[in-house]
Amino acid sequence: SVSIAPFRYFVEEISGGTFDVNVMVPPGASPHIYEPVPDQIDRLRRSDAYISNGLLGFEETWLDRFYEINRDMKKISLAGNIDLIESEHHHEGEHSERADPHYWVSPLSAFKMASPVKELLTGLDPGNRQRYQENHEVLLRKISEVDSMARELSSPEGKRAFMIYHPTLGYLARDYGLEEISFEQEGKEPSPSRLIQLIDRARKENLKVILVQREYDVRNAQVIANETGAVIKVIDPLSEDWYAATVEIIRVLKDSFEEEPK
Secondary structure, three states, X not given: OEEEHHHHHHHHHHHOOOOOOOEEEOOOOOOOOOOOOHHHHHHHHOOOEEEEOOOOHHHHHHHHHHHHHOOOOEEEEHHHHOOOOEOOOOOOOOOOOOEOOOHHHOHHHHHHHHHHHHHHHHHHOHHHHHHHHHHHHHHHHHHHHHXXXXXXXXXXXXXXXXXXXXXXXXXXXXXXXXXXXXXXXXXXXXXXXXXXXXXXXXXXXXXXXXXXXXXXXXXHHHHHHHHHOOEEEEEOOOOOOHHHHHHHHHHHHHHHHHOOOO
């Protein structure tokens, strides 16, 4: 079992399909307020291992219960190797998050996530050690491709800014020299005064694109788009296809920066 769909990608890529992967938070659901359904609990009960994010809101509520349901599962948290960003964001239905949980979107984090997954799978299935090692090396090459694309986002002239509804791209921004401007403050929708600030900032920076994650409402983004002429682009960082989703996010950012005035 894995907490979110992008983690399934890492298991599938390294295992080559030798494991059946149960995703606790399905694509399109918010991992901050999600509650599992009976079928997922049943699959959790039969799982050999659990790969957690370690920082998501639903895990604060559910993770100990998951471990009680299946005490024999091996457990790893992929946050363990990451240089975490301290966060003050709060989300409905959860305690304060001690750090930003969205590390998986950055290729630099992905490099650090791949090895613990390989080690876990090898421990569960030592007979396929060589296969998992080879697949891990192929995966690292894929992550390197995405890393190379992301490096093209940085500018010698200073940090390029982008606007996004929910602050999901903090690690991508930090690792590749960008500035993330998010609508949400402490997990709440922007106030009227905050909307005015965002509109002013979008005009000042000449921001042409506003990013909204697939699981969020676009209404507030639409207000700013209408006022500034920006285009709304829907991204899917919780996709099961980590590679395609991250490449698409980078492409959208790259296109938006190329539209900047010279």
